[in-house]
Amino acid sequence: MAIVWQLPFPTATAKLLTLALADFANDAGQCFPSIKTLAMKCDISDRQVQRVMKWLMSQGLLEIQQ
Numbered sequence: 001m002a003i004v005w006q007l008p009f010p011t012a013t014a015k016l017l018t019l020a021l022a023d024f025a026n027d028a029g030q031c032f033p034s035i036k037t038l039a040m041k042c043d044i045s046d047r048q049v050q051r052v053m054k055w056l057m058s059q060g061l062l063e064i065q066q
Contacts, residue, residue: 010055016042017052018061 024031056062
């Protein structure tokens with residue numbers, strides 16, 4: 001989580017969601033929260049979570065494996 005605080009983000013919501021993902025992550029950097037869980041934790045909509053996650057992926061900050 002310490003690294004996230006140092007990174008520039010276009011919005012506070014993007015930083016908040018990234019901090020939430022980091023909070024869920026294990027030592028290998030993997031996490032498995034649902035969109036709904038992230039939305040509730042960050043107090044944003046499911047759609048906003050999806051938009052921010054898409055941006056994080058485009059920046060190379062997030063990788064989603066299915």
